[in-house]
Amino acid sequence: MTQQAIAWQHDLAAARERARDTRRLLLVDLYRPT
Amino acid sequence: MDAVTYPDAAVSAFIDAHFVPVKLNLSDDAEAAQARELVPLWTPTFIISDGRGREVHREIGFLPPNDFLPMLALARAKGLLATGRGQEAIQALDDALARFAQGEYTPQLLYWRGVVGYSVTHDRSHLAEYWGRLQREYPQSTWSVRCSFFQPPTS
Numbered sequence: 001m002t003q004q005a006i007a008w009q010h011d012l013a014a015a016r017e018r019a020r021d022t023r024r025l026l027l028v029d030l031y032r033p034t
Numbered sequence: 035m036d037a038v039t040y041p042d043a044a045v046s047a048f049i050d051a052h053f054v055p056v057k058l059n060l061s062d063d064a065e066a067a068q069a070r071e072l073v074p075l076w077t078p079t080f081i082i083s084d085g086r087g088r089e090v091h092r093e094i095g096f097l098p099p100n101d102f103l104p105m106l107a108l109a110r111a112k113g114l115l116a117t118g119r120g121q122e123a124i125q126a127l128d129d130a131l132a133r134f135a136q137g138e139y140t141p142q143l144l145y146w147r148g149v150v151g152y153s154v155t156h157d158r159s160h161l162a163e164y165w166g167r168l169q170r171e172y173p174q175s176t177w178s179v180r181c182s183f184f185q186p187p188t189s
Contacts, residue, residue, distance in 0.1 A: 004043070004046050004047065004050060005046065006040055006046050006049050006050070006055050007050070007055065008055050008056065008057040009054065009055065009056050009057075010056065010057060010058065010059075010065060011056075011068075012056055012058065012068045012069075013068075015054050015055075015056045016054075016085050016086070016087060017085070018054050018085075019054040019084065019085035020085030020086070021085075022054065023085075024052060024053055024054050024085075025052065025053050025054070025082055025083065025084060025085075025090070025109070025110060025113040026053065026054050026056060026081075026082065026083045026084070026085065026087075027049060027053040027054070027055045027056065027080065027081075027082055027106070027109075028056045028057075028058065028069075028072065028079075028080070028081040028082075028083070029035065029055070029056070029057045029058070029078055029079075029080055030058050030060055030069050030072065030074045030077055030078065030079040030080075030081070031035070031057060031058070031059060031060065031077050031078045032059065032060050032061050032077045033059065033061060
Protein backbone atom coordinates (compact mmCIF):
# COMPACT_ATOMS: atom_id res chain seq x y z
CA MET A 1 0.00 0.00 0.00
CA THR A 2 1.39 3.39 -0.98
CA GLN A 3 1.67 5.85 1.87
CA GLN A 4 -0.40 8.95 1.18
CA ALA A 5 1.38 12.09 2.34
CA ILE A 6 -0.70 14.76 4.02
CA ALA A 7 -1.20 17.74 1.71
CA TRP A 8 -0.26 20.43 4.21
CA GLN A 9 -0.94 24.03 3.28
CA HIS A 10 1.00 27.00 4.65
CA ASP A 11 -1.40 29.84 3.88
CA LEU A 12 -4.03 30.18 6.62
CA ALA A 13 -6.37 32.50 4.70
CA ALA A 14 -6.35 30.30 1.59
CA ALA A 15 -6.94 27.20 3.69
CA ARG A 16 -9.92 28.83 5.42
CA GLU A 17 -11.39 29.66 2.03
CA ARG A 18 -10.95 26.06 0.92
CA ALA A 19 -12.53 24.84 4.16
CA ARG A 20 -15.55 27.05 3.53
CA ASP A 21 -15.83 25.90 -0.08
CA THR A 22 -15.58 22.21 0.81
CA ARG A 23 -17.54 22.39 4.12
CA ARG A 24 -14.56 20.84 5.89
CA LEU A 25 -12.94 21.76 9.15
CA LEU A 26 -9.51 23.28 9.38
CA LEU A 27 -6.72 21.44 11.20
CA VAL A 28 -3.89 23.80 12.09
CA ASP A 29 -0.60 22.48 13.44
CA LEU A 30 1.54 25.22 14.99
CA TYR A 31 5.09 23.90 15.39
CA ARG A 32 8.75 24.67 15.69
CA PRO A 33 11.29 22.45 13.91
CA THR A 34 13.30 20.33 16.33
CA MET B 35 4.64 14.36 14.87
CA ASP B 36 6.40 14.18 11.50
CA ALA B 37 8.35 11.10 12.58
CA VAL B 38 5.59 9.07 14.22
CA THR B 39 2.04 10.35 13.89
CA TYR B 40 1.68 11.94 10.46
CA PRO B 41 3.25 8.99 8.56
CA ASP B 42 0.60 6.70 10.07
CA ALA B 43 -1.71 5.60 7.24
CA ALA B 44 -4.89 5.84 9.31
CA VAL B 45 -4.00 9.35 10.46
CA SER B 46 -3.26 10.65 6.97
CA ALA B 47 -6.41 9.01 5.58
CA PHE B 48 -8.61 10.57 8.29
CA ILE B 49 -7.10 14.02 7.73
CA ASP B 50 -7.49 13.66 3.97
CA ALA B 51 -11.14 12.66 4.36
CA HIS B 52 -12.27 15.32 6.80
CA PHE B 53 -9.91 18.29 7.11
CA VAL B 54 -8.07 21.01 5.29
CA PRO B 55 -4.62 20.65 6.91
CA VAL B 56 -2.39 23.65 7.63
CA LYS B 57 1.09 23.72 9.17
CA LEU B 58 2.60 26.96 10.37
CA ASN B 59 6.24 27.08 11.44
CA LEU B 60 6.57 29.52 14.35
CA SER B 61 10.30 29.86 13.65
CA ASP B 62 9.49 31.35 10.26
CA ASP B 63 8.63 35.06 10.45
CA ALA B 64 5.95 35.00 7.76
CA GLU B 65 4.23 31.88 9.06
CA ALA B 66 4.51 33.06 12.68
CA ALA B 67 2.75 36.28 11.66
CA GLN B 68 -0.16 34.23 10.31
CA ALA B 69 -0.31 32.23 13.53
CA ARG B 70 -0.31 35.25 15.86
CA GLU B 71 -4.10 35.58 15.91
CA LEU B 72 -4.32 31.97 17.10
CA VAL B 73 -2.34 32.83 20.27
CA PRO B 74 0.08 29.91 20.38
CA LEU B 75 1.39 29.33 23.90
CA TRP B 76 3.51 26.27 23.19
CA THR B 77 4.29 23.84 20.40
CA PRO B 78 2.99 21.70 19.02
CA THR B 79 -0.49 23.22 19.20
CA PHE B 80 -3.34 21.68 17.23
CA ILE B 81 -6.35 23.87 16.51
CA ILE B 82 -9.50 22.66 14.83
CA SER B 83 -11.82 25.39 13.52
CA ASP B 84 -14.42 26.01 10.90
CA GLY B 85 -13.74 27.90 7.69
CA ARG B 86 -14.48 31.20 9.40
CA GLY B 87 -11.77 30.58 11.95
CA ARG B 88 -14.16 29.75 14.79
CA GLU B 89 -12.25 27.36 17.03
CA VAL B 90 -13.96 24.21 18.28
CA HIS B 91 -11.03 22.28 19.76
CA ARG B 92 -7.43 22.81 20.80
CA GLU B 93 -4.73 20.45 22.08
CA ILE B 94 -1.15 21.09 23.08
CA GLY B 95 1.68 18.57 23.04
CA PHE B 96 2.75 15.50 21.10
CA LEU B 97 0.06 12.91 20.43
CA PRO B 98 0.82 9.41 19.09
CA PRO B 99 -1.51 8.02 16.41
CA ASN B 100 -3.67 6.14 18.93
CA ASP B 101 -4.47 9.43 20.68
CA PHE B 102 -4.31 11.80 17.72
CA LEU B 103 -6.98 9.91 15.76
CA PRO B 104 -9.67 9.95 18.47
CA MET B 105 -8.79 13.58 19.20
CA LEU B 106 -9.45 14.41 15.54
CA ALA B 107 -12.69 12.42 15.60
CA LEU B 108 -13.84 14.27 18.71
CA ALA B 109 -12.88 17.64 17.25
CA ARG B 110 -14.70 16.81 14.02
CA ALA B 111 -17.86 15.95 15.94
CA LYS B 112 -17.65 19.23 17.88
CA GLY B 113 -17.18 21.10 14.61
CA LEU B 114 -20.18 19.38 13.05
CA LEU B 115 -22.31 20.26 16.08
CA ALA B 116 -21.12 23.88 16.00
CA THR B 117 -22.04 24.22 12.34
CA GLY B 118 -25.55 22.85 12.67
CA ARG B 119 -24.83 19.31 11.50
CA GLY B 120 -25.91 17.62 14.71
CA GLN B 121 -26.96 14.25 13.30
CA GLU B 122 -23.60 13.95 11.55
CA ALA B 123 -21.94 14.82 14.86
CA ILE B 124 -23.79 11.98 16.59
CA GLN B 125 -22.75 9.57 13.84
CA ALA B 126 -19.14 10.76 14.03
CA LEU B 127 -19.04 10.09 17.77
CA ASP B 128 -20.73 6.70 17.39
CA ASP B 129 -18.10 5.78 14.80
CA ALA B 130 -15.31 7.03 17.07
CA LEU B 131 -16.62 5.09 20.09
CA ALA B 132 -16.80 1.92 17.99
CA ARG B 133 -13.30 2.45 16.65
CA PHE B 134 -11.61 3.67 19.84
CA ALA B 135 -13.47 1.65 22.43
CA GLN B 136 -10.62 1.64 24.93
CA GLY B 137 -8.13 4.46 25.02
CA GLU B 138 -7.10 7.75 26.54
CA TYR B 139 -9.88 9.61 24.74
CA THR B 140 -12.70 7.15 25.38
CA PRO B 141 -14.03 8.94 28.50
CA GLN B 142 -14.04 12.25 26.66
CA LEU B 143 -15.80 10.66 23.69
CA LEU B 144 -18.47 9.30 26.02
CA TYR B 145 -18.87 12.69 27.69
CA TRP B 146 -19.36 14.44 24.37
CA ARG B 147 -21.62 11.71 22.99
CA GLY B 148 -23.99 12.50 25.84
CA VAL B 149 -23.68 16.25 25.24
CA VAL B 150 -24.16 16.07 21.49
CA GLY B 151 -27.04 13.61 21.68
CA TYR B 152 -28.86 15.78 24.21
CA SER B 153 -28.08 19.01 22.33
CA VAL B 154 -29.50 17.63 19.10
CA THR B 155 -32.56 15.81 20.44
CA HIS B 156 -33.23 17.43 23.88
CA ASP B 157 -33.72 13.86 25.04
CA ARG B 158 -32.10 13.21 28.42
CA SER B 159 -31.77 9.51 27.60
CA HIS B 160 -28.55 10.41 25.76
CA LEU B 161 -27.10 11.80 28.98
CA ALA B 162 -28.36 8.83 30.95
CA GLU B 163 -26.84 6.32 28.54
CA TYR B 164 -23.44 7.87 27.85
CA TRP B 165 -22.77 9.76 31.08
CA GLY B 166 -24.03 6.74 33.00
CA ARG B 167 -21.62 4.52 31.10
CA LEU B 168 -18.84 7.04 31.68
CA GLN B 169 -19.48 7.07 35.43
CA ARG B 170 -19.63 3.26 35.62
CA GLU B 171 -16.66 2.44 33.40
CA TYR B 172 -14.33 5.38 34.11
CA PRO B 173 -15.13 6.61 37.63
CA GLN B 174 -11.61 8.03 38.10
CA SER B 175 -11.67 10.07 34.89
CA THR B 176 -11.84 13.85 35.05
CA TRP B 177 -14.66 13.54 32.50
CA SER B 178 -16.62 11.46 34.95
CA VAL B 179 -16.08 14.14 37.59
CA ARG B 180 -17.42 16.76 35.17
CA CYS B 181 -20.78 15.02 34.99
CA SER B 182 -20.80 13.74 38.58
CA PHE B 183 -23.76 15.99 39.39
CA PHE B 184 -25.85 13.92 36.99
CA GLN B 185 -27.83 11.05 38.45
CA PRO B 186 -28.79 8.49 35.80
CA PRO B 187 -32.32 7.18 36.35
CA THR B 188 -32.45 3.76 37.95
CA SER B 189 -34.29 1.16 35.91
